[in-house]
Amino acid sequence: MTVFTRRTALKIGAAGLLLPAVGSVAFGQDGPLKIGFVNVGPKDDNGWTYGHWVGAQALEEEFGDQIEITFVESVPEGPDCERVLRELAQQGNKIIFATSFGFGDYVIKVAREFPDVIFEHATGYQRSENVGTYNARFHEGRAVMGTLAGHLSKTNTIGYIGSFPIPEVVMGINAFTLAARKVNPDITVNVVMLSSWHDPAKEADAARALIDQGADIIAQHTDGPAALQVAEERGIVGGFGQGADMSAFAPNSHLSAIIDVWAPHYIDVVNDVMAGTWESDDSWPGIAAGEVVIGPYNEKIPAEVVAAAEEVKQGIVDGTLHPFTGPIVDNTGTERVPAGQTIDDAGLWAMDWYVEGVKA
Numbered sequence: 001m002t003v004f005t006r007r008t009a010l011k012i013g014a015a016g017l018l019l020p021a022v023g024s025v026a027f028g029q030d031g032p033l034k035i036g037f038v039n040v041g042p043k044d045d046n047g048w049t050y051g052h053w054v055g056a057q058a059l060e061e062e063f064g065d066q067i068e069i070t071f072v073e074s075v076p077e078g079p080d081c082e083r084v085l086r087e088l089a090q091q092g093n094k095i096i097f098a099t100s101f102g103f104g105d106y107v108i109k110v111a112r113e114f115p116d117v118i119f120e121h122a123t124g125y126q127r128s129e130n131v132g133t134y135n136a137r138f139h140e141g142r143a144v145m146g147t148l149a150g151h152l153s154k155t156n157t158i159g160y161i162g163s164f165p166i167p168e169v170v171m172g173i174n175a176f177t178l179a180a181r182k183v184n185p186d187i188t189v190n191v192v193m194l195s196s197w198h199d200p201a202k203e204a205d206a207a208r209a210l211i212d213q214g215a216d217i218i219a220q221h222t223d224g225p226a227a228l229q230v231a232e233e234r235g236i237v238g239g240f241g242q243g244a245d246m247s248a249f250a251p252n253s254h255l256s257a258i259i260d261v262w263a264p265h266y267i268d269v270v271n272d273v274m275a276g277t278w279e280s281d282d283s284w285p286g287i288a289a290g291e292v293v294i295g296p297y298n299e300k301i302p303a304e305v306v307a308a309a310e311e312v313k314q315g316i317v318d319g320t321l322h323p324f325t326g327p328i329v330d331n332t333g334t335e336r337v338p339a340g341q342t343i344d345d346a347g348l349w350a351m352d353w354y355v356e357g358v359k360a
Helices: 006-014 048-066 079-090 101-113 138-152 167-183 200-212 226-234 263-275 303-318 345-349
Strands: 002-005 033-038 067-073 095-098 118-122 131-134 157-162 188-193 217-220 238-243 254-260 292-294 335-337
Touching (some): 033 048, 048 238, 048 254, 048 263, 095 101, 118 263, 138 254, 167 188
Parallel strands (some): 002 067, 238 254
């Protein structure tokens, strides 16, 4: 596997590789299937990008020398993304996985120029004939984490570090808060948005500020363990890993984690491309399919609290529990979901409001 940082990729582009002119690229069937990954963070972020790195490694284990992978790290959600996508396509990659929400417009633009290249956009919503989307139902995991938080918080105040106020992040905050308040109606969740997926310094500063405001549990939708390390230093109840098990960084404070398992999707896509059966589609599995995995529970958590979290998880698996079942009131006092009804997938992807208890 070839691994590039953004800086390396840009240096190669600036050096003027002998690349073909922009246009469609035919895949040579007599060689390995070339696969590119474009990532917003480094593979050692121990969270989101690390999860995709694990998925890429699983592809190599599954297909061996039938494939050739280029894994580009730390690509910002801006024009540099477009450049990296185009260079990967020009270099003959038949499949390109773009693994961050903000890559979406650039994926669509470059895909038009390379109709013979298949693009898969993680957490995206825009599709075309050669662009598919895939995601995981992280909000299901947030409901399990929220259940833990509702039982364990002593101050009734939880801090939540978000990246961007997009539906994926908002629905996670809401699922977490609904689950926590179902256990303890006095819970409030203070949200800080960082406008970044991976910035350890900002994540640490946000965690300190939230703890100073009374939070004794920190949740996050950012990619690294910095907030958990602050929780460990400050000796609060704890926090939750995002995208991967982060317990090595905060053995006392790491309560559990939402672990992303991308390998099955990546293997399915490669098999479909090799068989000539790939079609543009949207994939959005969750806990039941094993794409969202609940990490080990910290041994300090009481058995009855673990049992409550497991009950929520099992309810999601067997379909008896939906994290967004009404009545649901937003944080302005407006009823959003009547009793007994649930929010469908379209409603989740349009979510731009917060539930009661969220301070954002």
